[in-house]
Amino acid sequence: MNCSQIQNLLSDYYDHELSSDINQEMEAHLSTCESCTESLTAFENLTQLTGNLSEPVPPANMWNELELCLREEAGQTDQIVSSVVPYSRFGLLKKYSLLIVAATFLFTVSIGYLNQSKNEHHAHHNSSAVFKQYLTAFExxxxxxxxxxxxxxxxxxxxxxxxxxxxxxxxxxxxxxxxxxxxxxxxxxxxxxxxxxxxxxxxxxxxxxxxxxxxxxxxxxxxxxxxxxxxxxxxxxxxxxxxxxxxxxxxxxxxxxxxxxxxxxxxxxxxxxxxxxxxxxx
Amino acid sequence: MTSNKVDNQIESSKTTQVDARLLARCLKNDRQAQRQLYEMTHQAVYRLMVRMVGLQEASDLTQQVYLKLFSKLHQFAGNSKFETWLYRLASNEALQYLRKNSRKKTTTLIEDPVNQQQPIAERDEQRELLGVALDRIEPELRSIFLLREVEEMSYREIAKIIDVPEGTVGSRLNRARRDLQTHLLELGWRA
Missing domain, CATH: 3.40.1000 (Protein Transport Mog1p; Chain A)
Structure with a gap:
């Protein structure tokens, strides 16, 4: 095998995805070729670097927000609450953050508190809408x-x-x-x-x-x-x-x-x- | 779909970490089961999302993945591991988002402002460089690199997740690794 062939198969070799006979050919080449060995070492260094990435911690309230989305999809969310929140493709967290508050109220406190939450939704929604209008006008x-x-x-x-x-x-x-x-x-x-x-x-x-x-x-x-x-x-x-x-x-x-x-x-x-x-x- | 068909489909995925009975309960919209499935798997989905799109959008996209998962669970044929199917959903969601939001002026994603409490000086500079370099390579290559190096998937699993022939995985990983190395060196990385 020449260097070009080795380079093409280097990831396969590195990740132990080759058959044993090709693997042996690779090893024979690598034992004599400094350039290809350097490429392999670079892969090893990348793995080491990637292994040092810190583990991101998911937000603790993610399930609660997701559950509200699921409830809404199943038509289980209160009609009043769902009617004031527009659907935003990538705004689920924002969309449901206040719904969580509203849903909690539904189960725990009075309908009066729900009305307060509804007003908060309006304020949040209006704030985004006004600022969007402002940005468009500014352009x-x-x-x-x-x-x-x-x-x-x-x-x-x-x-x-x-x-x-x-x-x-x-x-x-x-x-x-x-x-x-x-x-x-x-x-x-x-x-x-x-x-x-x-x-x-x-x-x-x-x-x-x-x-x-x-x-x-x-x-x-x-x-x-x-x-x-x-x-x-x-x-x-x-x-x-x-x-x-x-x-x-x-x-x-x-x-x-x-x-x-x-x-x-x-x-x-x-x-x-x-x-x-x-x-x-x- | 009849319940027998569902049971049969799920039965074939017995070897997966996620229990077939749990999936069957999820299909019946059993909220406790859905939560259990989420608790078992969301860390991996979230991790992939953070690396693919950044912290700021990772939560929203992770939620979106689970909404799709629960609404499409009846489509899971059980021919592959459940986790493979889940990673496919997650990977597609991330790539779809990146395609929609690829813009010309903002280029380099590091991390989310919510994580600003920790001063930059205290952070691992090498990890920062990797974050920048990852953001600079093609999203499809980033995805394949992460699936291999972080999620430790086999080529066969990766091929199923990104829907390419198994023989293509190695060559794409070659490109991903070399592109990453090039960007890292440009950024001053010293191995």
């Missing part, structure tokens, strides 16, 4: 998108330095600004997830980005949007693909920063560097 006309948020949520137009009175903290945009951006307007917006600082910034080329600072770790703003997690500028960051732009979210001290309207990953790096500097100053 097409960033200047007018703001009106969608302002119409839907209680808000105050503020000077970033004065936002501390409403937020209980000084937002990052008050301590410094990313280089090349200018504050257009700053709001404190009372959204269902939490009260957020929202600052609209204009780039030198006239385009806009919006910087949110918020308490909630994973607000349901991007429900159904494709997300990827990366390390950007040394920080864990969740990137969301919008049609022509991106959104990015990362931890900023005890809070989180989410930026809408980012052009590329380089801009994410730049904004994270700014966020880190602001964090050090505060």
């Amino acid at each position: 097409n006309n960033p200047d007018s998108a703001q009106q969608i948020l302002l119409k839907n949520y209680q808000n105050d137009l503020v000077n970033p330095h004065q936002a501390i009175k409403l937020l209980g903290y000084l937002p990052a945009v008050a301590t410094s600004l990313p280089a090349g951006y200018k504050v257009e307007a700053s709001y404190v917006v009372k959204m269902p997830c939490c009260t957020c600082s929202q600052t609209i910034c204009r780039r030198k080329d006239g385009s806009l980005i919006v910087i949110f600072e918020h308490d909630e770790k994973t607000p349901q703003w991007f429900e159904g949007q494709p997300k990827k997690n990366m390390i950007c500028n040394g920080k864990r960051c969740c990137l969301v693909d919008l049609d022509s732009q991106m959104a990015a979210s990362w931890q900023h001290g005890k809070r989180h920063i989410t930026v809408i309207g980012i052009n590329d990953e380089q801009e994410v790096d730049k904004l994270i560097a700014w966020s880190d500097q602001a964090s050090n100053k505060s």
